[in-house]
Amino acid sequence: MTEWYQAKILRLCELNNVEEKKDILTDIKIKFGSLNNRDAEQVARNLDYESLFSQLTSSNGEVIEQICDILTILFSVLEPGEIYQRYVVEVSALITNPNASVRLLVLSEFLRTASHPQKIFQLLADTTLLISIINRIGDNDLTVAECAINIVKKVGKNPNGLHILYKGELLRTFARLLQNDTISFRIYEVIVDIAKTSREALEVSAQSGFLNSLINVLENEDILLQLNALEILTELAIFEEGLSYLEQQEVLNKLVQKIAQANENPLSNLLIPGLMKFFGNVARHWPNELFSKYPVIISALFEVIDSGDQNILGSALDTLGFVSASVEGKYALQALGDAMPGALKKIADIVQRMPTTLRIRGLNNLALILEVKKEEQDNRILSLTKQWFDSLCDDPLDMIVSICRQPFADIRQAGLEVLGVISSQVWGQEYISIHPGLVEFLLDRNIESFKECKDAKYEVVKCLSQAERDIFDADTMQKFKQFVNEGPYFVDINTEVAIEGAL
Numbered sequence: 001m002t003e004w005y006q007a008k009i010l011r012l013c014e015l016n017n018v019e020e021k022k023d024i025l026t027d028i029k030i031k032f033g034s035l036n037n038r039d040a041e042q043v044a045r046n047l048d049y050e051s052l053f054s055q056l057t058s059s060n061g062e063v064i065e066q067i068c069d070i071l072t073i074l075f076s077v078l079e080p081g082e083i084y085q086r087y088v089v090e091v092s093a094l095i096t097n098p099n100a101s102v103r104l105l106v107l108s109e110f111l112r113t114a115s116h117p118q119k120i121f122q123l124l125a126d127t128t129l130l131i132s133i134i135n136r137i138g139d140n141d142l143t144v145a146e147c148a149i150n151i152v153k154k155v156g157k158n159p160n161g162l163h164i165l166y167k168g169e170l171l172r173t174f175a176r177l178l179q180n181d182t183i184s185f186r187i188y189e190v191i192v193d194i195a196k197t198s199r200e201a202l203e204v205s206a207q208s209g210f211l212n213s214l215i216n217v218l219e220n221e222d223i224l225l226q227l228n229a230l231e232i233l234t235e236l237a238i239f240e241e242g243l244s245y246l247e248q249q250e251v252l253n254k255l256v257q258k259i260a261q262a263n264e265n266p267l268s269n270l271l272i273p274g275l276m277k278f279f280g281n282v283a284r285h286w287p288n289e290l291f292s293k294y295p296v297i298i299s300a301l302f303e304v305i306d307s308g309d310q311n312i313l314g315s316a317l318d319t320l321g322f323v324s325a326s327v328e329g330k331y332a333l334q335a336l337g338d339a340m341p342g343a344l345k346k347i348a349d350i351v352q353r354m355p356t357t358l359r360i361r362g363l364n365n366l367a368l369i370l371e372v373k374k375e376e377q378d379n380r381i382l383s384l385t386k387q388w389f390d391s392l393c394d395d396p397l398d399m400i401v402s403i404c405r406q407p408f409a410d411i412r413q414a415g416l417e418v419l420g421v422i423s424s425q426v427w428g429q430e431y432i433s434i435h436p437g438l439v440e441f442l443l444d445r446n447i448e449s450f451k452e453c454k455d456a457k458y459e460v461v462k463c464l465s466q467a468e469r470d471i472f473d474a475d476t477m478q479k480f481k482q483f484v485n486e487g488p489y490f491v492d493i494n495t496e497v498a499i500e501g502a503l
Helices: 003-012 017-031 037-046 048-057 061-077 080-085 088-094 100-114 129-137 142-157 160-163 168-177 180-193 199-207 208-221 221-239 240-248 251-260 270-286 288-292 296-305 312-322 329-334 339-353 354-372 379-389 398-404 409-422 426-434 440-443 452-462 474-486 494-502
Strands: none
Touching: 003 017, 017 061, 048 061, 048 100, 048 354, 048 452, 061 100, 080 088, 080 100, 080 329, 088 100, 088 129, 088 168, 088 379, 100 129, 129 160, 129 180, 129 240, 129 251, 142 180, 142 339, 160 168, 160 199, 168 180, 180 199, 180 221, 199 208, 208 221, 208 251, 208 474, 221 240, 221 270, 240 251, 240 270, 251 270, 251 296, 270 288, 270 296, 270 312, 288 296, 288 329, 288 379, 296 312, 296 339, 312 329, 312 339, 312 354, 329 354, 329 379, 339 354, 339 379, 339 398, 354 379, 354 409, 398 409, 398 440, 409 426, 409 452, 426 440, 426 452, 440 474, 452 494
């Protein structure tokens, strides 16, 4: 069976005509695609790949693409690492092939190997190969670079691989790539991703000196570089040991100072969104840490929301959403007194009057502010979310419902998601039950034409179908349950026929 494929590949190597080569490759792909799994594995295992590899350096671009396509299929049938074991020299050389598709083909195969707990040792034993892979992090083709990044992350998360990466020529290869500002952030992404896997990984990463290099970028005059560094450091800060490390290095104090001095430097405003996002993520995981140690951050957050500065308002809303996401965060905000009710009044203003992108962002974060998981609901937290909802404006439910009736899918969906959050809480169910026409609006399928809105409305009705007893009458509860049983996309045939008849 393999003979047919081998003969075709031999013929491929003899030909010079591009169209004839493409015809042969098409034949190979079609015939291989018709094989059952056992026969496909037998052919893939018995083929001599050297001839195909030679064509990856000497052929027309379209032919190379087709060969890569076929090799991807053939490799996928084999065990990870099998091709590398048989063709160490040839495969290793292809990592620097001029064609990006060839580099991606080989790196994708190494990624399969790195992802296999028993096969990764093949990569760990070949320092020269690892250096070649690290160098590809600096590839001009982003897809190739991303694949190399993922391989090195896998290697670094292996206890043996961790120590191999940060010594000798591999360490020096990382250091060389750090000289280029653009590529350096790809390297920092790898280093932080490895560092946050365990305490040992953090220690080894810190000893390499690379984490300090990243922290030093925060002192660079280039705001864009500082923003990139902040984004990567955010990943480290949400890992407990990572946050402790950053505190030991005085990073959080320095960032707090940047916020406090924002008014002194006009360019600092560009940095505020990144700082807000950083501290928002910290607050999401460690709200009490942030409130007790860095109260200036919370003050700055409320100041930005109150100022209504549209350039940085979106980031401030996201940060408030992050801070409020946990019950712990909600109580910490409640302890600040009037700050939160004041911010909510501002959010009500934003979702009614500001540009659409900010309105949607305001609604998305309002949903986070009010959301409480079912298992965390008790009288104390429900009393707080009700109080916050009531402080939005004179008639907050009417405001949300009017947004849910808007003809634009994005903002309508955002409004329905807020409605979904309050429909899972007893006070919200009570409000919905007495709001004129709201139950009828929720049960009316004919007014929803957008899939995402149908899904959001379905979630509201699903929550209401599980409402506390005596909030809705038995007939309404039966309608809710029927709506849920029929699913989000049910179409009443009788209604359709009646409409067609009228036409």
